[in-house]
Amino acid sequence: MYVADSRGTAAPDAARSPRSGRRSVLAPSAVAPTVLALGTVSLVTDVSSEMVAAVLPLYLVAGLGLSPLGFGLLDGIYNGVSALVRLVGGHLADRGGRHKTVAALGYGMSAACKPLLLVVGSLPLIGMVLAADRTGKGLRTAPRDALISLSCEPADRGRAFGVHRAMDTAGALLGPLVAFAILRATVDGYDAVFLVAFCIAVLGLLVLLLFVPARPVPLPAQASRPSLRAAVALLRRTDVRRLAGCALLLGLATVSDSFVYLLLQRRLGVADRWFALLPLGTASAFLLLAIPLGRLADRIGRQRVFLGGHFALLVAYVSLLSGADAAWLPCVVLTLHGCFYAATDGVLMAAAAEVVPAELRGSGLALVQTGQALARFVCSIAFGAAWTAFGDRTALTSAAVALTVCATGALLLRPVAERSP
C-alpha cells in the first residue's frame, strides 16, 4: 500500500531523490507518489470490477436463468454515449481544476453499481446498471490520466503511465481469482461476490480521496480559462491536431480484441477450451511490458514507441494470416497484442500531455482518447462487414494493408517535434 504522500501538494521535483538529477537506466528516479496512489486506486478498482465481470455471465445464465444474447445491441448504442461522457468528464475536470472531484464521482458511481446488481433481476435493468457503471468509468478516465500527467516530471511521463497501466492490469488479473475463490467456498454466492466487490470499490475510492492531492501543480497564473471554447480551440493547435490525427488514423486500422481472439481460433486453430483464456495472454504481456516500454518511450520518443506498438500489431496480423500450424504461434500473437497495448495505451497519453497545456489537460486527453476510440469502433464495423462479404482472410489482409498505409501516413504527420529527453 502506498503511504508516502505526506506533503499533499508536493511539487513533482520534491519526489525525486537528490542524486537522480542526471538519470541513468540503472538508477531511475522514484515514481511520483501521486502516480503510485492513482495506480493503487486503479488496481483496487479493477479487482472489484473484474470480480463482477468474471461472474456476471454465469450469474445471468445460471443464477437468474436469463438469455444474455440481446446485450450486443445495447453495447453498440452505448459506445457513442461512452465517448461523449469521456469528453464531458475531461471538460468538467478542467473547469476549476476539479480533476480529483470528477474522478471521485466516476469511481463512486461505479462502486454504487455493484450492490445494485443484486437487486435488479431483469436484463433491461441490469443493462442500465452496467451502463451507469460504464458512465462512471468514462467520467473518471480523462481526469485520472490528467492527474497522472500533472503529477510527474514531463520527462518521466511515459514511465508514470506505464506504472499506472501495469498496476491497473494487475488488478484486472487478480479480480477473477478472488471471485472464483468466493464462488468455490459457497453455493450460488453471487451476492457475496457483488458485496465484496462493492467493499473493494469503496476502498479504492477512499485511497483516491485520502492520498491523491486535489491539485498536483499550481496552474500558471496567466493560463487561459478552461472554457468549452478553449477546449474546442485545442484542435486549432497544429501539434494537437497532428497527434489526434495520428491516433485516429491508426485507430482506423486497429481490429478489436474480440476479432483478434476469433481469428486466433479460426486461423491458428486454438482449441475452444482455451478461448476464454486468450484475453489473459494479452493482459499478461501488457502487464509485463507496460513499464519497460513506457521508459523506452521517455528515452527514444513517445511517437516512435507508439508507432512501434502498431508495428507489433501488424506483425500479429501477418502471423494470423500465415495460418501456420505451430503451437507457439498463438503465444507469439498474444505477446505481440499485449506489446501493442503496452506501447500505445499509456504512451499515447504521455505524448498527448506533451502537446496539451496543463489547464486544458483533461479535455485534451479526452479528445485524443475519444478520437481513437471512435476510429476503432468504425474499424470494427468495417472489419465485420468485410468478413461477412469476403471472408476472414480478405478482411484481415485489408486490415494489414490499411495499418501499413495509416502507419505511413502517421509517420508523415510527425505529430510531435521529438524532444531529446
Place this chain on the structure above:
Amino acid sequence: MTLRRKLSVLAAAITVLAVIAVAAVLHAVHRTDRKNRPRPGGPAVAAGPVSLGTTAEPLLMFRNLAWGPHRDELATVRAADPDGARTASGVKCLRFHAAAGTGICLRAEHGTLRENYRAVVLDAGLHERATYALPGIPSRARVSPSGALVAWTVFVGGDSYAGADFSTRTGILDLRDGKLITSLEDFTVIRDGADRSAPADANFWGVTFADDRVFYATMATGGHTHLVRGDLRERTVTSVHTNVECPSLSPDGATIVYKKRVEGASADAPWRLYALDPRSMAETALAESRSVDDQVVWSDPHTVVYALPGDYGADLYALPADGSGAPRRLTTAAVAPAYLG
C-alpha cells in the same frame, strides 16, 4: 490531514469493509448448509437406481432443483405422476437431454481462474462415455431421436465489463465416429436461394434433430433470428423462416414449436411460444400468455413441456401444441426435462 490521520482513517475503513465482506461470504456459506437440507413441503427426493434404458413405464427425467442433499442431480419421476416422489441419480448437470439410451449432460466445475464447463455424454447406465471441454456457459442440449448425435449451445464472452457482448457456440457430436463439429459458422448459408459463407456476426443456437442428418436451429445475424434447416452431409444451413428461437421438432416431424419475439411485449419478457407447420408455413400462437425462455420438449405428438421461473428456480409446465387449452403445471423445482421410455 496529516499522514498519520489519513492512515488511521484508512485502517478504520479497511476494518469496517473487511467485516462487511467477511459477513457477506459467511452468509453465503451458511446458505449452502440451508440449501442442502430439504425444505418442508418440497418434493420428496430419495437416491435410487436411475437408467436411461427402456423402462416398464414412461419416465420424466430432469435436473432436480428442490433443496436438500440431491439438489441439482438428475432425477426421475413417473411420467403419469410428475409431481410424485423423485428418484435421484447422483449425477449433477446444469443442462440435460436424453433419447434412445444416450444422455448429454452439460456441467460446470469451479476452477481457479474461471469456471470450467464440460459436455459429458452418458450411456444408458449414466456412466460417462466421453467428455468435451466447453468454451462457455451451458445453455441448450439435445440428443437426436436415434441417440447417435448430440448437440449443445453455450454462451461465450461478456468477459470484459465494458463489453458485455455475448455470442453463442454450438457443437454437434457424432457418437458413431466421434467427429465433432465445433462451429456451425463454417457451414454454407443458403438464404433467398443464394449460397454464401456465414456472416461474421452469425450466431447459432438451439439445435433440434429430425434424424441423423437433418436438424433445425436458430441462426442470428444482423439483429434478426432465422429458423434454419441444417444438413450435416452437405454442410449447409438453409433459412426457412424468421423470428424463431430455440426450435423443437415434434416426434412425428409435423410441427416445430419455438419461442418468438412478439411486438408490444416488454423487453423483460419478449418471447411467446408459437407452433409452425414446416410444410404450409402456417404459424399458430400457443395458449401460454407468459414469456417462455426455454427450448421445449415433447411429451407426446400433441403436447410440449417447458420450464418457467418458479420459487425454487424453475417449474415445469405442459401445454397443447395446437393453440388450444391452457398451461398445466407438472411439478415444481425442476428444469431441463427429457422423456424416457
